[in-house]
Amino acid sequence: MDTTIHTPDDADISRLINQHMTLEGPLLPILHAFQERYSHIPDKAMAPIAAALNITKAELHGVISFYHDFREKPAGKHLIRICRGEACQSMGANRLAEEALSSLGLAWYETARNNEVTVEPVFCLGLCACAPAATVDGKLMGRVTAARISSTLKEAAQ
Numbered sequence: 001m002d003t004t005i006h007t008p009d010d011a012d013i014s015r016l017i018n019q020h021m022t023l024e025g026p027l028l029p030i031l032h033a034f035q036e037r038y039s040h041i042p043d044k045a046m047a048p049i050a051a052a053l054n055i056t057k058a059e060l061h062g063v064i065s066f067y068h069d070f071r072e073k074p075a076g077k078h079l080i081r082i083c084r085g086e087a088c089q090s091m092g093a094n095r096l097a098e099e100a101l102s103s104l105g106l107a108w109y110e111t112a113r114n115n116e117v118t119v120e121p122v123f124c125l126g127l128c129a130c131a132p133a134a135t136v137d138g139k140l141m142g143r144v145t146a147a148r149i150s151s152t153l154k155e156a157a158q
Helices: 010-018 027-038 043-053 057-066 086-090 093-104 146-157
Strands: 078-083 117-122 134-136 139-141
Touching (some): 010 043, 078 093, 093 146, 139 146
Parallel strands (some): 078 117
């Protein structure tokens, strides 16, 4: 993922949109392209994407906010996602989330001031049998604890 470019220019926006316009149902491929390139869907790209697809910005926002893989602001260097699905909740995910958020001094979707960590909820990671589940930088973790998340973050920072 190229995270060195955070503000797209008009030419790059057009190029990313046009690369996918021949596909059937190009919205998700376009969003994935922006997410991969910028680590988020830049605000500057919203109107051109909506116009190219003949949808409203509200419809576009609805799609972006529905899928947990898309975000409207860049994430921190490390991304923690904690499962909020029912199986994980029944196995202590709420307590895990409270402990992790408290230890980091963050709320959901917030990024630490030093841009090191962002914490996001997800609503199923497919590890129900190993609940509670989380990911740290895309690495799946089952039967996770706040201490294990912290340890994994420390390893990733080295």
